[in-house]
Amino acid sequence: MASVRLDDIRRAYGQTSVLRGVSLSISDGEFLTLLGPSGCGKSTLLRILAGLEVQDAGSVAIGGQAVDGLRPKRRDVAMVFQSYALYPHMTVAATMALPLRMRRLSALQRVPLLGRLLPGTAGTIDAIDAEVARTAKSLGIGHLLARKPGQLSGGQRQRVAVGRAMVRHPAVFLMDEPLSNLDAKLRVQMRTEIKELHKRLGTTFVYVTHDQAEAMTLSDRVAVMLDGELLQVAPPQQIYADPDDRRVAEFIGSPKINMLDGVVRERGLIDVAGSTLAIEADALAGTQLTLGIRPEAFHLADHGGPGAFTGVVRMIEHMGSDLFVHLDLAGVDQPLIARLLAERAPDIGAGQTLHLGVRPDRALLFTCAGRRLRRSASPSGASVTPIREGVR
Ligand SMILES: Nc1ncnc2c1ncn2[C@@H]1O[C@H](COP(=O)(O)OP(=O)(O)O)[C@@H](O)[C@H]1O
Ligand SMILES: [Mg+2]
Known part of the structure; x- marks a missing residue:
C-alpha cells in the first residue's frame, strides 16, 4: 500500500x-x-x-x-x-x-x-x-x-x-x-x-x-x-x-445544471430571467454573474414573482418517479429543465404556463469568468415569497 x-x-x-x-x-x-x-x-x-x-x-x-x-x-x-x-x-x-x-x-x-x-x-x-x-x-x-x-x-x-x-x-x-x-x-x-x-x-x-x-x-x-x-x-x-468552477458544475449532473445570466440589483437581490432572487452575493450592484440551478432544486409554486420563474412548458419527459419539465422563459434561449416528483405534478402539459420556485440557497453563483462566487448566507435564509416549501 x-x-x-x-x-x-x-x-x-x-x-x-x-x-x-x-x-x-x-x-x-x-x-x-x-x-x-x-x-x-x-x-x-x-x-x-x-x-x-x-x-x-x-x-x-x-x-x-x-x-x-x-x-x-x-x-x-x-x-x-x-x-x-x-x-x-x-x-x-x-x-x-x-x-x-x-x-x-x-x-x-x-x-x-x-x-x-x-x-x-x-x-x-x-x-x-x-x-x-x-x-x-x-x-x-x-x-x-x-x-x-x-x-x-x-x-x-x-x-x-x-x-x-x-x-x-x-x-x-x-x-x-x-x-x-x-x-x-x-x-x-x-x-x-x-x-x-x-x-x-x-x-x-x-x-x-x-x-x-x-x-x-x-x-x-x-x-x-x-x-x-x-x-x-x-x-x-x-x-x-x-x-468550484462552472465547468465542473456543467460536467457533473444529468440533466445538466441550468445556467442563467443574472445581475446584482442591490445588496441581497439578484435579477435573473424575469425574476428576482433574494441572494446575498459578494458583489456590487450591477455586477453580471451566472446562476447555476440544478434541475431538482425547483418546486412547483402557486404564482410567479420574486423567488419564482414563470414560463411556458415546452415539453415533459416522463421518467417514472420523476418528470423533467422543459420550461421556456421569456428572453432566455435555453429552456429551464426542472425535475419534479411525478406524484406531485400529475397534470402538467405542454403549452401550459407554470411557476417554479427555487430556494435561494440552492442557486450557485459564478463570475462571468466561470469561477464560483461563494456568498454569505441570506439574512432571512428564505425566499421572499410564500412558496410551498418542500414541494417539488
Ligand atoms: N503519443 C501521442 N502522440 C500525440 N498525441 C497524443 C499521444 N497520446 C495522446 N495524445 C493526445 O493527447 C491528448 C490526451 O490524450 P489522453 O491522455 O489519451 O486523453 P484521455 O485519456 O483523457 O482521453 C489527446 O488530444 C491525444 O490525442
Ligand atoms: Mg484515455
Missing part, C-alpha cells in the same frame, strides 16, 4: 500541451478517480504514473519515494487497461501467473520442461498456481482457468485483467476506463465489484473514467480534469453540490 504524489506534471506532444501542470496527492488506501471528457489527458497522466511514459517536467512519488527514474516494473503499480491487453494464445491461468513467474522464477527456471528440473522450481510453480487459483476464485472465474480469451465474455475478460493485476499485490492499482467495453448492465454490476474489491484489498486505487456515474459511485474523491488541468479535487457529493 502506498500514497501517491504528483507534482506539477507537464507533458506536450509537439506544440500541443496535454498536461499543463497537474499536482495531486492521493492518500494510502484512497480510491481516487480522474474524471474528464475524452482527450483531456487522463490516460497520459496515468501512464506517466505507471512509468509507461515520461513527463516533460514535474515529479511522481509513490509511497513517499520519487520514482521518476524507475521503470514500470520497479514502481510496484499494476495497471488494468480498457482493452485488457490479454494474450490470445494464453489461458486464463497462464495469463494470471505470468507476472508472478516473471518475478519469482529465473530465466532458466522458466524454460519449459527443463526448468522444472532445477531445484526449487516445482515448489515455486505450485505456489504460484495456488495463488492464481485463489485469486481467480475470489473474482468468480475459478472455473475458467483453462480457457483462452476468445472463449470468454467481456465481463470475464475484464475479471482476468483485474486478476492479473491482483496477483502482484501492487502498492497501487491503476485502472484506465476498465469498464468502458462492457454493456450497460454489466458495467453497473462490475462497478459494484470494483468497489468491493477496493474495500477488501484496502489498496490505493487510481481510476480513470469519462463516466460521471462511475466516478460518483466508486470514489472517495474525484479529480475533475479538463484540457490537461485539474479543476477540482473533492469527495463526489462536494463536486456535485459545491463546485
Whole structure:
C-alpha cells in the first residue's frame, strides 16, 4: 500500500500541451478517480504514473519515494487497461501467473520442461498456481482457468485483467476506463465489484473514467480534469453540490445544471430571467454573474414573482418517479429543465404556463469568468415569497 504524489506534471506532444501542470496527492488506501471528457489527458497522466511514459517536467512519488527514474516494473503499480491487453494464445491461468513467474522464477527456471528440473522450481510453480487459483476464485472465474480469451465474455475478460493485476499485490492499482467495453448492465454490476474489491484489498486505487456515474459511485474523491488541468479535487457529493468552477458544475449532473445570466440589483437581490432572487452575493450592484440551478432544486409554486420563474412548458419527459419539465422563459434561449416528483405534478402539459420556485440557497453563483462566487448566507435564509416549501 502506498500514497501517491504528483507534482506539477507537464507533458506536450509537439506544440500541443496535454498536461499543463497537474499536482495531486492521493492518500494510502484512497480510491481516487480522474474524471474528464475524452482527450483531456487522463490516460497520459496515468501512464506517466505507471512509468509507461515520461513527463516533460514535474515529479511522481509513490509511497513517499520519487520514482521518476524507475521503470514500470520497479514502481510496484499494476495497471488494468480498457482493452485488457490479454494474450490470445494464453489461458486464463497462464495469463494470471505470468507476472508472478516473471518475478519469482529465473530465466532458466522458466524454460519449459527443463526448468522444472532445477531445484526449487516445482515448489515455486505450485505456489504460484495456488495463488492464481485463489485469486481467480475470489473474482468468480475459478472455473475458467483453462480457457483462452476468445472463449470468454467481456465481463470475464475484464475479471482476468483485474486478476492479473491482483496477483502482484501492487502498492497501487491503476485502472484506465476498465469498464468502458462492457454493456450497460454489466458495467453497473462490475462497478459494484470494483468497489468491493477496493474495500477488501484496502489498496490505493487510481481510476480513470469519462463516466460521471462511475466516478460518483466508486470514489472517495474525484479529480475533475479538463484540457490537461485539474479543476477540482473533492469527495463526489462536494463536486456535485459545491463546485468550484462552472465547468465542473456543467460536467457533473444529468440533466445538466441550468445556467442563467443574472445581475446584482442591490445588496441581497439578484435579477435573473424575469425574476428576482433574494441572494446575498459578494458583489456590487450591477455586477453580471451566472446562476447555476440544478434541475431538482425547483418546486412547483402557486404564482410567479420574486423567488419564482414563470414560463411556458415546452415539453415533459416522463421518467417514472420523476418528470423533467422543459420550461421556456421569456428572453432566455435555453429552456429551464426542472425535475419534479411525478406524484406531485400529475397534470402538467405542454403549452401550459407554470411557476417554479427555487430556494435561494440552492442557486450557485459564478463570475462571468466561470469561477464560483461563494456568498454569505441570506439574512432571512428564505425566499421572499410564500412558496410551498418542500414541494417539488
Ligand atoms: N503519443 C501521442 N502522440 C500525440 N498525441 C497524443 C499521444 N497520446 C495522446 N495524445 C493526445 O493527447 C491528448 C490526451 O490524450 P489522453 O491522455 O489519451 O486523453 P484521455 O485519456 O483523457 O482521453 C489527446 O488530444 C491525444 O490525442
Ligand atoms: Mg484515455
